[in-house]
Structures are given as structure tokens and as C-alpha cells.
Amino acid sequence: MAGVKRACGWVACLSLLLVATAQAHDFKVGALRLDHPYATPSQQGTALLCFREIRNNGAQADHLRAASASVAQQVLAPEGQALPLVLPAGAAQRWRHDNGNCLRLQGLAKPLAAGERFEAILNFEKAGEARVNVWVQQPR
Numbered sequence: 001m002a003g004v005k006r007a008c009g010w011v012a013c014l015s016l017l018l019v020a021t022a023q024a025h026d027f028k029v030g031a032l033r034l035d036h037p038y039a040t041p042s043q044q045g046t047a048l049l050c051f052r053e054i055r056n057n058g059a060q061a062d063h064l065r066a067a068s069a070s071v072a073q074q075v076l077a078p079e080g081q082a083l084p085l086v087l088p089a090g091a092a093q094r095w096r097h098d099n100g101n102c103l104r105l106q107g108l109a110k111p112l113a114a115g116e117r118f119e120a121i122l123n124f125e126k127a128g129e130a131r132v133n134v135w136v137q138q139p140r
């Protein structure tokens with residue numbers, strides 16, 4: 001145990017902390033918790049705007065009415081869906097790059113590359129407006 005303690009010196013612990021905080025960020029608005037907004041690097045002028053999870057802790061369903069982003073002309077509903085998108089009460093949804101639930105960034109001002117950040121604004125019927133910082137990252 002002493003060895004473990006010594007191995008986790010000040011610098012090591014700080015870097016562990018930085019790694020931990022670099023992997024996730026979340027935003028709370030009303031009864032909603034928006035966990036880890038991220039975007040895929042762009043391909044042919046479009047990219048996906050995803051969330052690791054969106055949880056509605058409220059007793060009533062909420063709806064995403066509109067979304068916008070500083071980097072794109074439009075933020076569209078997932079392919080084959082339309083706004084508003086329902087967020088059922090007391091439930092979590094995964095809006096992941098691999099499950100077809102991500103919003104779509106259309107009309108990008110410039111290509112999005114991994115490591116970049118941008119702001120997106122989501123407008124929910126009950127929770128109101130949420131401004132989130134989106135991390136562009138290679139999906140894994």
C-alpha cells in the first residue's frame with residue numbers, strides 16, 4: 001500500500017485528475033441532464049451532434065423543439081425523424097454516433113476536426129434553453 005501511495009505523487013495524481021475530467025462533461029437544465037455533448041469530425045460538410053446520454057429526471061416528458069450551433073447553418077433532427085424530439089419522463093436516452101439518434105450539423109462554415117470545441121444551443125419545451133460546449137472527437 002505504501003508503494004501505491006508513493007507512486008501516486010502530486011504530479012501523478014494531478015494528471016490522473018486531468019485525464020478523468022477530460023473524458024466527460026455534462027450540463028443540467030431544468031430536470032434534464034445532458035451528458036457529454038460531442039460531435040464527429042466532419043465528412044463532406046456534415047457532422048453528427050451526439051450526447052453520451054440525455055436523462056429526463058422530471059415527472060413529465062419534455063421535448064427538444066429546436067437546436068442551433070455556432071459552426072453550422074442548421075441543426076437537424078436525426079435522419080428519418082423530425083423535431084420536436086420527445087424525452088420521456090424519468091428515462092435516459094443515448095444519442096450516440098452509432099445508434100442513429102444524433103442530431104445533424106448541416107452547412108458547416110468549415111470542417112470540424114477532432115479536438116475542436118464549439119457551442120450548441122438546445123431549446124426544450126419545459127427545461128428551456130441549454131447552452132452546451134460540444135467536443136469534437138473521433139467516435140470510439
Ligand SMILES: [Cu+2]
Pocket residue numbers: 022023024025026035036037135
Ligand atoms: Cu464530456
